Amino acid sequence: MLFLLLLLISVFLTIQSHSFHKSQVITSANFVSGGVYKRINAANEYLNLKTENEGLAKENARLKSLLFNKKDSLIDDSKNLPAELSTYKVIQSKIINNSYGVHENFLTINSGSKEGVKPDMGVLNSKGIIGIVEHTSKNYATVISVLNIKSQINAKIKKTNHFGTLTWNGKNTGYVQLIDVPRLATVKKGDTIVTGAQSIIFPENINIGTIHKIYTDNKTNYFTIDVKLFNDMTSLGHIYIVENKHRKEILALEAKNKDE
Amino acid sequence: MNSTLLINIARFIILILAQVAFFDKINFLGYINPYPYILFIILYPVNANKNGLLLASFLLGLTMDMFNNSGGVHAASCVTLAYLRPSFFRFAFGLSYEYQTVKINERLTPERFSFILISILTHHIVFFLLEIFRFSFFWNILFRTVLSTIFTLLLCILIIYMFKPAKN
The missing domain is CATH 2.40.10.350 (Rod shape-determining protein MreC, domain 2)
Incomplete structure (x- = not known):
């Protein structure tokens, strides 16, 4: 019967999404929902221009002070965003959909595999961490927010x-x-x-x-x-995506340990 | 017949866009959202093909799941509501509903109200049960469901009577 078939499919999809990591079949990282979210965000952005500008200006000021006081940055390098520039690749991007009302919250960002975004890259902004990339499509990616009961x-x-x-x-x-x-x-x-x-x-x-x-x-x-x-997770805009260039090497090494 | 098809396709798209762009962002009290997109199932023509409604509802729920990254929760609750809809018609309007021309979007009578209420309740209860399977926040989710039901009910009635199509 059609009803039972459709119900079974949806329950299957629900259970799939429950099992941890890389299991979701249907995500908002695709051409349709990514495109819709991008347009909605473009409209909403005008309303947040002021706070967004203030945030960027603040970060600008902080980076300038780092630049002008190079000695300080040596002593307290923890404040510097990419601590070791050589190990980490940074991609600048923007959040086009933010959810924080449910137990499993995901964000959608408007860069994807075309810009070099891959699953398991870190997402952060000037105030702190935001989440980890889960799925990517050509132009979009979904991010598991730190406000997700699956996030660790x-x-x-x-x-x-x-x-x-x-x-x-x-x-x-x-x-x-x-x-x-x-x-x-x-x-x-x-x-x-x-x-x-x-x-x-x-x-x-x-x-x-x-x-x-x-x-x-x-x-x-x-x-x-x-x-x-530090972050107000209900109001996010521009973000950075960081990739540990040595991640594969570390994972391969750790896998070797387990084999022995 | 052709115009009802067009109306329903338009309703499908408009309700999903409104849900995604506006109703999902309400976050009343931090996390309570209404789901008036199920108006599509409630307002679907009474005598239309049942399998068509089931498939359309499945697609509707799946689209919502895609936007919300929620697996298949919306799809399951929409399909259940679509399947049970004829029984709710019988419950609310009496046995001979199929021979009368039942129209939901007209003056709010107790029959119409009870039909809308039971439809929304069904959708939200299935939604609620699946969420419980996923996590264990029983009371939290129950609280959300009750508030969300009230919220959806008010909005659905408001939308129906705001966009009541002109009679010819």
Whole structure:
């Protein structure tokens, strides 16, 4: 029966999208929805021109100050966007659709494989990280937002270098959770959380947010930390996509270890 | 016949565009969105081919899933609503609905209201069940569904009576 057939297909697609990573069949990274989102965004952009300009001006000022005070940038190189320019390739792009109202949030950006965007590249802006590229088409790509309960990103506490995994509990768009932080770590409200060195997607020391609240899990001896994001995920515009040029090499090396 | 086909194609495109460009961006209270795009299924001609409606609803839901990166959740709830629609007609307008010319977009009677309400509820409940399968935020999703149902219902009724086609 037609009804059962169609229902089965849709349930199959639902389950497919649930299993982790690279499984989605139907995404907004395609000619039709990408094109529609691009046009909608072009109209919306005019309304946000002012805030967008302010953000760019601020970043411009920060980059200028880095340029004029080269000594400072040597001491505090963590503030520099691409920490090691030789390892990371940076592509400039723009978000044309942003979702933050559901539990699995995706963004659509208007660069695709034509510009060199590939799955598993990191997405960030001047304030901090945004997500990881999931699917690409010729001109568009979808990005798993950090506000996605499937998202897992390696992060650390800047002061103490203790690592944890950045996840989202699906509740508040302003806060994400850093889990599996060892109890040995000294954590304080207000400390900065940045991306960790174990990540082969993001450069180290990219800003994420500050510690807002600390919970201790009695069963596992780990901290769970509420992190207040630097980024307002509900209002995003221009972004950078970073690619770790050594990613393949690292992955191949790690795969070798597993084989032995 | 040909003009009803054209009207329905236009409705399909306009409702999806309105949903994607406007209603998906409302995010009332941070995350509650109405889904008035299902008006396409509610307003589909009563006596038209049932398989045609099923296929059109599947396509409608699939397009929504494409825009929302949501797998097949919209498609499943749309197909279920399309399948159950004749039973809802019988429930709301009585057994002989097929011989009368039931028109949804006319004066709001209790029959029409109950039909629209039960249609929206069905769509949202299937939507809700599939979301629960995907995650485990039971109360959160229940809360969203109830609010979203009310929101959709109000908007659907508003849209129907705002764009009531001129009678000839």
